[in-house]
Amino acid sequence: MDEILKIEHLNKKFDDLTVLEDISLEVKKGEVVVVVGPSGCGKSTFLRCINGLETIQDGKILLDGETVNPPLGNIKNYREKIGMVFQSYDLFPHKTIIENLMLAPLKVQKRNKVEVRKEAEELLEKVGLSSKKDNYPRQLSGGQKQRVAIVRALIMHPEVLLFDEVTAALDPEMVREVLDVIMELARQNRTMLIVTHEMAFAKAVADRVIFMDGGVIVEDTDPKSFFENPATERAKKFLSTFEYNE
Amino acid sequence: MGIEVIFKGRNLIRLMEGLLVAMKISLLSVVISIVLGIILGMLMTLKKPGITFISRIYLEIVRIMPQMVLLFIVYFGFAKMTGINLSAEASAVIVFSFWGTAEMADLVRGCMASIPKIQYESSTALGFTRLQTYVHVIIPQIIRRLIPLSINLITRMIKTTSLVMMIGIVEVLKVGQQIIEANRKSAPNAAFGVFAVIFLLYFLACWPISHFSKYLEKKWEN
Amino acid sequence: MDVEVIKSYLPNFIKAFFLTIKIGWIGIALAFIIGIVCAFILYFKVPVFSGFVKGYVELFRNTPLLVQLFFIYYGLPAIGVKIPAELCGILGLGLLGGSYMAESFRSGLEAVPVIQTESALSLGMTRRQLFIYVILPQAFSISVPAIVANIIFLLKETSVFSAISLMDLMFTAKDYIGLYYNTFESLFLLVIFYIVMLLPVSFAGSIIERKCSF
Numbered sequence: 001m002d003e004i005l006k007i008e009h010l011n012k013k014f015d016d017l018t019v020l021e022d023i024s025l026e027v028k029k030g031e032v033v034v035v036v037g038p039s040g041c042g043k044s045t046f047l048r049c050i051n052g053l054e055t056i057q058d059g060k061i062l063l064d065g066e067t068v069n070p071p072l073g074n075i076k077n078y079r080e081k082i083g084m085v086f087q088s089y090d091l092f093p094h095k096t097i098i099e100n101l102m103l104a105p106l107k108v109q110k111r112n113k114v115e116v117r118k119e120a121e122e123l124l125e126k127v128g129l130s131s132k133k134d135n136y137p138r139q140l141s142g143g144q145k146q147r148v149a150i151v152r153a154l155i156m157h158p159e160v161l162l163f164d165e166v167t168a169a170l171d172p173e174m175v176r177e178v179l180d181v182i183m184e185l186a187r188q189n190r191t192m193l194i195v196t197h198e199m200a201f202a203k204a205v206a207d208r209v210i211f212m213d214g215g216v217i218v219e220d221t222d223p224k225s226f227f228e229n230p231a232t233e234r235a236k237k238f239l240s241t242f243e244y245n246e
Numbered sequence: 247m248g249i250e251v252i253f254k255g256r257n258l259i260r261l262m263e264g265l266l267v268a269m270k271i272s273l274l275s276v277v278i279s280i281v282l283g284i285i286l287g288m289l290m291t292l293k294k295p296g297i298t299f300i301s302r303i304y305l306e307i308v309r310i311m312p313q314m315v316l317l318f319i320v321y322f323g324f325a326k327m328t329g330i331n332l333s334a335e336a337s338a339v340i341v342f343s344f345w346g347t348a349e350m351a352d353l354v355r356g357c358m359a360s361i362p363k364i365q366y367e368s369s370t371a372l373g374f375t376r377l378q379t380y381v382h383v384i385i386p387q388i389i390r391r392l393i394p395l396s397i398n399l400i401t402r403m404i405k406t407t408s409l410v411m412m413i414g415i416v417e418v419l420k421v422g423q424q425i426i427e428a429n430r431k432s433a434p435n436a437a438f439g440v441f442a443v444i445f446l447l448y449f450l451a452c453w454p455i456s457h458f459s460k461y462l463e464k465k466w467e468n
Numbered sequence: 469m470d471v472e473v474i475k476s477y478l479p480n481f482i483k484a485f486f487l488t489i490k491i492g493w494i495g496i497a498l499a500f501i502i503g504i505v506c507a508f509i510l511y512f513k514v515p516v517f518s519g520f521v522k523g524y525v526e527l528f529r530n531t532p533l534l535v536q537l538f539f540i541y542y543g544l545p546a547i548g549v550k551i552p553a554e555l556c557g558i559l560g561l562g563l564l565g566g567s568y569m570a571e572s573f574r575s576g577l578e579a580v581p582v583i584q585t586e587s588a589l590s591l592g593m594t595r596r597q598l599f600i601y602v603i604l605p606q607a608f609s610i611s612v613p614a615i616v617a618n619i620i621f622l623l624k625e626t627s628v629f630s631a632i633s634l635m636d637l638m639f640t641a642k643d644y645i646g647l648y649y650n651t652f653e654s655l656f657l658l659v660i661f662y663i664v665m666l667l668p669v670s671f672a673g674s675i676i677e678r679k680c681s682f
Contacts, residue, residue: 051590080592090587094605103601104591149587156591309620310666311659314627314638318645319655326651401530408532412631412638419538426542434546441543445535452530 004029004064004191005050005160011058012042012049012215019045021215023059027160030189034202034223037212038238043195046212047162050193051084063159080108083153084162088169091137091145091152097124098133101152109156116155123151127181143174147181154185161185163194179205199242203227211235249439251429260425261440264418265447271335271410272403275342279403280396282343283350290355301351308348314409316341321413338410342403349399357391358384394463401452401459408448418444473653477644481657484640489665491554491634492626495561496619502562503569510570511577521570528567534628536560541632557629565622572618576611577603612680616673623666637661 005027012020019042027033035043048054050061052068052075061069068078091100101120105111124130127147137145146166153161163182167175179201185192186205196202202209202223209226211219213234219226230236252258290301321337324330332340361384369379411420422440429436506521508514528536537560540551551559580603588598630639641658645651 048586053586053589076589076592076594079590082590084587084590086583086587090583092584092588092602092606094609104588104593107597107601108592108594152591306670310624310670311662312624312627315658315662318638318641318658322645322651323655326649405530405532408534409628411534412628419535422538436546438543438546441535441539445531445539448531448535449527453526456530 002029003027005193006062006065007050007059008062009059010046010049010056010061012045012054013057019215020049020056023217025210025217025220027191027193029191032186032190032192032194032205032207033210034206034208035193035195035210035212036197036199036202036238037218038241041212042215043212044164047084047164047193047195050160051079051082051162076108080156081159082162083156083158083160085146085149085153085164085166087165088142088146088149091149093137096134096136097129097140097148100137100148101155104152105155119155120151123155124148126184127151141174142170143177146170146174146178150178150181150185159191161190161192163192163196165195165197167196167198199227199239211238213238249443251425251433251436251439252443254429257425258443260421261418261443261447264416264421265451267415268404268407268410268417269451271338271415272342272400272407275339275346276396276400276403278339278343279346279350279399282347284354286347286351287354287358290351291358305348305352308345313341313345313406314412316344317409317413334410334413334415337413338407338415342406345406346399346403349402350396353392353395353399354388357388357395360391361387390466394459394466397455397459397462401456404452404455405448418447469652469656470650473650474657477640477650477653477657480640481637481661484635484637485661485665487554487634488626488629488636488661491557491561491629491636492623492665495558495626496565496622498558498562499565499569499618499622502566503573506566506570507573507577510574525567525570528564529571533560533564533625534631536564537628537632553632553634556632557626557634561622561625564625565618568618568621569615572611572614573607576607576609576614579610580606609680613677616669616677620666620669620673623669627662 003026005025007023007025010020010023011018023046025033035046037043045054049056049069056069060067063078063081066078068075068082091097092103095103098117098120101123102113102116105116105119106113121130121133124133127150129144129147129151132140132144132148137148140148149166166182167178170178175198179198182192182194183201183205194202194205206223209219209221209223210217211226211230211232211234218232219230219235221231225231226235227239230239252261286301289297317337320341321332321334324332324337365383365387366379369383374382407417408419411417416424422444426436426440433439506525509517509521537556540560541553541556544551584602584606585598588602593601626636627638629636630642633639637658641654644654
């Protein structure tokens, strides 16, 4: 399999504070990489760098062998190919669900309206939200909104999908419906980078697990060995925080 | 450009005295408005149908009636109706307080409504009495939001007092006109300088206050 | 109150009413344009211009319309700039309203959450597309209540036009009170016409506010 996304020696600082240090990573086509780590370890910032929402101080990010960041000059051409879903509240509140989906394909990719509408409807059907297409985001539950946000990224036909803690702001009973959609995408062999705190989900969906702590990659391994037999003390300690034993 | 007229004799002092008249009227009206506004605002939060209905109408009147019209009603209408001649100053204070009370009451109501219910509930859960809840929890929060808004009301009041010249009170604009009139021969273009200075005087009176209010609002914004 | 008196005053009040409305709404339209242009300059931090705009907004927000009108109508001619009364009214209202509208639009633009910018960018939108399709419509919705309040405020401010000898509603009322001492009839008509002018705006405003919130 050929690699699609390549990160070389990435360094990211906020003023004097180093957030990411010498991160290198290759993601192959169709691979599902799950990034885990304690809060503030830099995993969200990492995703944002890949999408050019953050400038980087050193290193390179390449998509299909072409440099994406830096420079950010022509980042927009790459962003179409990199879909991103955020924690929440990122649907456009002034547009209906179907308009939310159609806006970028029409304006950014200048695609045909009839074709885009058809695809939007099909995708909504797949995530079980056909009946909501003329509603506004405020009329949807958190879980429904996140499913729409995923579809909005998908309709751009991205080569890589980035998920930034997409269930973190949801009520527990809504987490499942969103994770199921992502699981389905994994089955379709989509290339994905997922930041999450849902360990059971991470274990189920990942081809590969990256464990980050303090701005560096501590472990990069397969899910079985990470969850059952972590190599480092830091990973062990991190995983133990998810256990609850009396 | 006619600015030299300002520095002739007591002219500048006279202008300042004119501004002082406006300031006095606005300060008095603000104090009355704050007191009455807080009372009315608290009454409105009780949500008694009668009070709600009357205060709605009162607020809507203030919302759509220009202060100038209210000023005419009180100054001309009241005198005609009762035969008592209210002084222009008294009319002005009545009208501006009528207006300011509505503004203030609406602010108080808004502030009270913006305090989350959980604040009342958690206070009750901690064993506070109703009075203690208000004294220690609710009112301090309301005051922090209210003070910047009340200060802002002062600047709006000062600006509004410029209207009182229209019912014959000798305030800064009127003094300005008198100065221009008196110097018509010696300084025919005095109007420019005098009105420019008045423009500036109002600005200097209002600008620091509105900045202070903005500063407090930012500072107390949790 | 004498109905005959009211009838005989009515034509002049109607004339004054239309003059007030005309100047009021043209002034508001001007305020809208000035406000939008200034808000853009502030939002995009256009060098040099944003300094001027800041000064203008502060100056006009912190002075009364009456003083602004006196300066334009009586002050400027003294240095050779003569502007007819009606234009003065429009200009004064436009400049005053522009400073209020600028503040409302600017805070609307700044109130659009950052996540909206980020998700639009991550969909590949250009800065221009982001602004036109995502920021602007939301900013407008956010500003609607403030804009409605500004419009009502400006319509009320028209009541000072009589100071620059425009024959508006106040002028007409004052005239009749002064000349014939028919105080009640004049005040009655004055109030009625201001209600006709402002109540529909107030109502429409609340409806629009409800429609525009999402």
